[in-house]
Amino acid sequence: MVLLVCLYTAALRYALGGQSRSQPDLNTQPRYDEDSNHEPCLRRGYKAHWAVVSGALLGLKGDTPLPGCQEDEQLPGLFHAPLPCAPLPPGAVAETYLLSRQGKSCRHQLWSYRQVQESNAQLTDFSPRRAADSKVYIVPAGGVREGLCGKAVLLRPLSAQKPSGT
Numbered sequence: 001m002v003l004l005v006c007l008y009t010a011a012l013r014y015a016l017g018g019q020s021r022s023q024p025d026l027n028t029q030p031r032y033d034e035d036s037n038h039e040p041c042l043r044r045g046y047k048a049h050w051a052v053v054s055g056a057l058l059g060l061k062g063d064t065p066l067p068g069c070q071e072d073e074q075l076p077g078l079f080h081a082p083l084p085c086a087p088l089p090p091g092a093v094a095e096t097y098l099l100s101r102q103g104k105s106c107r108h109q110l111w112s113y114r115q116v117q118e119s120n121a122q123l124t125d126f127s128p129r130r131a132a133d134s135k136v137y138i139v140p141a142g143g144v145r146e147g148l149c150g151k152a153v154l155l156r157p158l159s160a161q162k163p164s165g166t
Contacts, residue, residue: 001094003078004058004069028053029153032119038102040111040119045144046127050153055099057110064092123149 034049035041060066067086069079096113124145130137140147 001077002060002062002064002066004060004066005055005072005078005080029155030116030120031123031148031151032116033123034102038105038107038109040115042119042122044125045123045148046125046130048123048126048144048148050103051100051111051116052103052155053098053100053116054108056113057097057099058088058093059095059097060088060092061094064088120148120152121150 029050029052031048031050032040033043033045033047035047038051041047066079068082069085070082072078072080097110098113098116099108100111100116101108126137126139126144
């Protein structure tokens with residue numbers, strides 16, 4: 001398997017078959033249930049939290065062409081994607097890991113995309129223990145299921161936003 005490192009930018013979305021390369025760089029804030037080690041878990045929303053995703057490590061099938069990619073000098077088999085990068089062929093990605101930070105943590109971790117997706121998809125309930133602890137929690141309108149399940153926030157740099165009235 002060949003590993004390809006990408007910054008989480010418009011180039012990565014394009015490589016994965018998403019939107020145009022000309023769109024601005026973005027970071028993503030997925031919602032997920034946080035385990036004690038900050039990794040995603042499945043607790044029905046009782047430990048709902050947010051993370052910042054700033055990159056990805058793609059496990060590619062061995063015969064995938066990598067035009068313009070540079071092999072890492074210290075880690076053979078690890079390639080760095082150029083910006084912008086060419087789209088990958090359909091079915092080229094075997095595994096996807098996200099370079100993520102739990103909301104307030106300074107430490108990055110690699111999380112399986114599937115693990116984040118599954119954790120996000122099962123956010124349905126507010127923890128009864130938290131509801132009774134007299135702290136103030138901000139719960140989205142419609143509750144955890146309506147406001148967090150299946151949701152992520154895209155963060156755009158200020159320079160990428162259009163001025164109001166245009």
